[in-house]
Amino acid sequence: MSSLGNPRKKRQGIDDKLTFQERLAALRNLPAFFRMVWQTSPGLTIANTVLRIAQSAMPLSLLYVGKLIIDQVVHLSKDSTQHSSSYLWQLVALEFGLAILSDALSRVISLLDSLLGDLFGKHTSIKIMEHAAVLDLDQFEDSEFYDKLERARQQTTGRTILLAQVLSQVQDIITIGFLAAGLVLFNPWLILLLLLAVIPAFLNESHFNDLTYKLAWGQTSDRRELDYIRFLGASDETAKEVKVFDLSNFLINRFRVISDKFYTDKKNLEVRHSVWGTLFAVIGSAGYYSAYVIIILQTVNGRLSLGDLTFLAGSFRQLRTTFQGILIRFSSVTQGAMYLRDMFDYFEIKPKMVTPLHPRPFPKPIQHGFTFEGVGFKYINSEKWAIRHLSFTLNAGEKLALVGENGAGKTTLVKLLARLYEPVEGRILLDGFDLKEYDLIELRTQVGVIFQDYQRYQMTVSQNIAVGNIAQSENRALIDDAAHQSLAYPLIEKLPMGYEQMLGRRFNQGVELSGGEWQKIALARAYMKDAQLLILDEPTSALDARAEYNVFLRFADLTKDKTAVLISHRFSTVRMANRILVLEKGQLIEIGSHEELLQRRGRYAELFELQAAGYK
Ligand SMILES: Nc1ncnc2c1ncn2[C@@H]1O[C@H](COP(=O)(O)OP(=O)(O)OP(=O)(O)O)[C@@H](O)[C@H]1O
Numbered sequence: 019m020s021s022l023g024n025p026r027k028k029r030q031g032i033d034d035k036l037t038f039q040e041r042l043a044a045l046r047n048l049p050a051f052f053r054m055v056w057q058t059s060p061g062l063t064i065a066n067t068v069l070r071i072a073q074s075a076m077p078l079s080l081l082y083v084g085k086l087i088i089d090q091v092v093h094l095s096k097d098s099t100q101h102s103s104s105y106l107w108q109l110v111a112l113e114f115g116l117a118i119l120s121d122a123l124s125r126v127i128s129l130l131d132s133l134l135g136d137l138f139g140k141h142t143s144i145k146i147m148e149h150a151a152v153l154d155l156d157q158f159e160d161s162e163f164y165d166k167l168e169r170a171r172q173q174t175t176g177r178t179i180l181l182a183q184v185l186s187q188v189q190d191i192i193t194i195g196f197l198a199a200g201l202v203l204f205n206p207w208l209i210l211l212l213l214l215a216v217i218p219a220f221l222n223e224s225h226f227n228d229l230t231y232k233l234a235w236g237q238t239s240d241r242r243e244l245d246y247i248r249f250l251g252a253s254d255e256t257a258k259e260v261k262v263f264d265l266s267n268f269l270i271n272r273f274r275v276i277s278d279k280f281y282t283d284k285k286n287l288e289v290r291h292s293v294w295g296t297l298f299a300v301i302g303s304a305g306y307y308s309a310y311v312i313i314i315l316q317t318v319n320g321r322l323s324l325g326d327l328t329f330l331a332g333s334f335r336q337l338r339t340t341f342q343g344i345l346i347r348f349s350s351v352t353q354g355a356m357y358l359r360d361m362f363d364y365f366e367i368k369p370k371m372v373t374p375l376h377p378r379p380f381p382k383p384i385q386h387g388f389t390f391e392g393v394g395f396k397y398i399n400s401e402k403w404a405i406r407h408l409s410f411t412l413n414a415g416e417k418l419a420l421v422g423e424n425g426a427g428k429t430t431l432v433k434l435l436a437r438l439y440e441p442v443e444g445r446i447l448l449d450g451f452d453l454k455e456y457d458l459i460e461l462r463t464q465v466g467v468i469f470q471d472y473q474r475y476q477m478t479v480s481q482n483i484a485v486g487n488i489a490q491s492e493n494r495a496l497i498d499d500a501a502h503q504s505l506a507y508p509l510i511e512k513l514p515m516g517y518e519q520m521l522g523r524r525f526n527q528g529v530e531l532s533g534g535e536w537q538k539i540a541l542a543r544a545y546m547k548d549a550q551l552l553i554l555d556e557p558t559s560a561l562d563a564r565a566e567y568n569v570f571l572r573f574a575d576l577t578k579d580k581t582a583v584l585i586s587h588r589f590s591t592v593r594m595a596n597r598i599l600v601l602e603k604g605q606l607i608e609i610g611s612h613e614e615l616l617q618r619r620g621r622y623a624e625l626f627e628l629q630a631a632g633y634k
Pocket of ligand 1: 431
């Protein structure tokens, strides 16, 4: 899908070099990032910034007071006639106060970083879920989309570090400003030596950060597979099959192969990183000691005081560490900013199915029905038409059954009807107007669908039913009514905690249900809203024959004035419909009532007799 195409993929070719420009360009993501941080908590963001500015003045102040103390000590020790040392003690007290303040500031800053980080993680996780909710179903069927989603998810935790890094960066730049000003006043040449000491290390760090980013980027798909295998290997949902098919070794081996590759790639990179890092650290130290020698010589020559010596040596040392920190952090900040791009890429994926600016009011009640006009559809990841040349009308109030062999296109047809997908060819009309002209949300409230692969939510019974109309999740009377209608009530009644019973094994005191029991609960969802069109896609396949018969009798009764579509492989059920539509390889081959189709002696009659013979 073109909207998911990622230009960065190209970078994985032979020319893997990430240019400095690309790095800088990635910094353009930071303002948007800070907007998100700000939205997370304006108060914490302001407090953090103010405290960091205060903290950045600390190193210079401490060094300077230190210099004054030493000069005063030297002065007092030389001049024995002067006995008043109160100035000295004031200075010591000042340094003590500054040291305490600096410690306290660091603690509060890291506390704020951590709080802001947690809130940011929460904020982004919610945004990611909110965004996922507006995307189209077919976007979820694209593996590239999953890679993006995965990278975006990683940002929610990883980016909290970025936040602290960027803030520290700003703080350190201000610190450098203070320290450099002090240094320049004494000897500007020292700054040159400083640059010489730190720049090679910076280039080295940049290079390795690029490689790390590229490695992680290229591993996204594999990482998803690892997560999936981890889930398959240790989850309540899969444990049964893993045991009966004895899959654990197969899964573990697959896990081992992928994670071994991860480990080897990472190790090779880390070892190289560490070797080069050590070499550049040596160069850095050489720069520092050259500067130190210059300062010592000037002090010995009497051009600098002892206090100046400690101040300058301290400033230089501090500048070197801060500078190096900034430069090293620069590459991880830019790297982080590139990861941010992934998150924003995900947020930029736009749904194609949107409600028009001026939607048509949904007909209440539906007058004519839904008309398929030459509808064709193929899935995003498939070349094959799942449905083609489909033309028929689902009349208002009609009960239509869909029949066809596996893969004939029945589920696809109902997904199109519920506008989960848009036809690739032709159109679907509701009372004469394209479905696209109606409000998507209103359509969803007017169409109730229970799919064959409905979700078994590991939640309470009442929540499992309420998902059919979550706005009414507190409406116990409605939930109770729905349970009675779907014939789930007798089973709920027997559960130890009734409607409050937790279902599934994942959470405390959960009770597992049989397949048929789950289906009855899921069926109740269909009765939670007063939809005009009800679609049941094989919702009774796990029910025994009698239960299915009862469910459909009840269904026909309850949907008397509604339009309904049902898919079933059981002809005893299918024959209850007003009309039956027979699909084969995505094409409509027959449509008519049970009797008409039997008389026609076509495919329906053949399938019907086949099943009847099976029961004899
Ligand atoms: N998400 C998907 N991506 C790609 N192809 C799909 C997808 N879902 C279904 N198909 C394909 O579309 C065709 C029609 O599938 P559909 O699920 O509509 O069949 P069905 O008649 O409901 O089958 P069944 O009776 O087995 O449920 C099949 O060939 C299937 O492989």
